Amino acid sequence: MAGIDYTSRIPNNVNLASDSRLQRALEKWQPAFLEWWQQMGPEGWQASDVYLRTAISTDKGGWAHFDYVKMPDYRWGIFLNDAEQDRKIHFGDHAGQPAWQEVPGEYRNILRRVIVTQADTEPASVEQQRYLGATAPSLYDLRNLFQVNVEEGRHLWAMVYLLHGYFGRDGREEADELLQRRAGDEDKPRILDAFNQACPDWLTFFCFTTFTDRDGKYQLGALAESGFDPLARTCRFMLTEEAHHLFVGQTGIERVIRRSVELARQDPNGDARAQGGIDLATIQKYVNYWFSYSLDLFGSEVSSNAADFFASGLKGRWKEDKYEDHSALDATLAIAHVEDGRVVDKAIPLRNAMNEVLRGEYVKDCEGVVEKWNRTLEEDGSDFRITLPSTRFHRRQGLYADSCFDPSGAPISAEAFEARRGEWLPSAADREYVHSLMAPVHEPGKMANWIAAPRRGINNMPTDYEYVKRVD
C-alpha cells in the first residue's frame, strides 16, 4: 500500500513515526524550510486560495487530490514509490547484487554529491520564479506557476529526506545549506549555472519548464535506476510530478505561438509585435538560449565522473532496461571533438560517454516537443518552423565551451559569432520588449493579449474557473 499518512506533522508514506530520531531531525528542518518559503517562495499571493493538487497516494493514476489551498499550508511531505521485492542492482560493476537499502560506504561521497546537486535545483527554480506571480497572463497560468513551485518545494523535501535519513550529520548540514544558497547570488550561488539565470518573464518561464525541467526529468530518470534503492523510489515518484511541469512549458509556448500567428495575420504587415504579440523569431531565440543552457546541465561529453556513477551502480541510463548490455564495458560512442577548428568524431569508451548518452535521450525528447509546436504552426497556416540548434551551439560547459558555432553546429570565429549573436539569442532589446508585455490579468478566463487561451482547464474544470482567489 502506498497510502500517505496526513495525520502527522510531516505527511509521509515511509512510516516516519517509527524512526523518532529522523522524525525529530526533519521536524527541526521544517520551520527553516517554511521560513525559506516565506522569504524566497512566490512573492505576494501567500494568503490566496490556490486550486492545487496534493498527492494522496503513490499508486499509478488517481494519486492527486485537488482543492483550494493557501501555499504556506501545502502539505509538503515524503513520498516514495513502493519497494520492489528483491530488487537487484541492474547495471555497472555490481549488477546482480541486491540493491542497497543503506548507503554503500565506498560510494558515500559521490552519492551524497549526486543527491545534493539534484536537491539544489529544486529550491533554486522556486527562487528564480519568485516574482512571476506579479505578471501572470491569466489565473490559469498563475495557478500552474504555483503548482510547479509547491512541487519543487516538495522535491526538496524528497531529497532532504534522503540526506537526513541516510547520511547522518553531514547530510543534515547539507540540508541546511540547501536553504542558504540563493539562485543568482554572487556569494552563495546555486550549484548549477542554469539555476542562477534570471527568470523575469513568462516566455522565459515557459522555456524553463520546457527545457530545464526536462533536464530534471532525465536526471531523475537516470537516478530512478539507481542501485541505492531509496533514491530510486524517491525519483520514481518525483517523475510523476515532473510531468505536469513539462506540460506547463510545452503548452505555454504552444499558446504563445498560436497567438503570435493570429496577431501577425491581423496586422497589415504581418508583424505580431505591432499587434502587441511575441513574434516567432523572438520565440526561436528564447528556445536557442534555454535549450543550450539546459544542455550544459548534463555535464561534460567525456567524463570520468559519469563513468564512476555508472560503474558504481548509482546512476543508470534512461530506461536502462531497454539496453541489452548493462556493463557498457566494450562499447564506444562517437562524440564530435574540435581539432584545429574542424569537427571530428572520436570513439569514446561508453562509460565515459554516459552524460552524452543521457543528453542524447533528452535531445530526442526535445525534438518531439518542437515537432508538436511545428504541427501547430502548420495547422495555423504559418510557414515558420521552430528548430533546435546544434548541441554545440552556445555552450558554456564541456567540449564545445571554448569554441564558437553557428546554430547548425558549424565552427565559426568568435567575431563571426558576436556579429550574429543578436540573430540567434535574445538581445537586450528583445528581452525588454518581452518584459514590456508582462502585465497581470486576474479576471477568470481572460488572457493577456500575447498568449492564446489553453485548450482545456485543470482537472476538467472550465478555463474560466477561478483558479486563484486573491485574499489580501
Ligand SMILES: [Fe+2]
Ligand atoms: Fe523538481
Ligand SMILES: [Fe+2]
Ligand atoms: Fe520540475
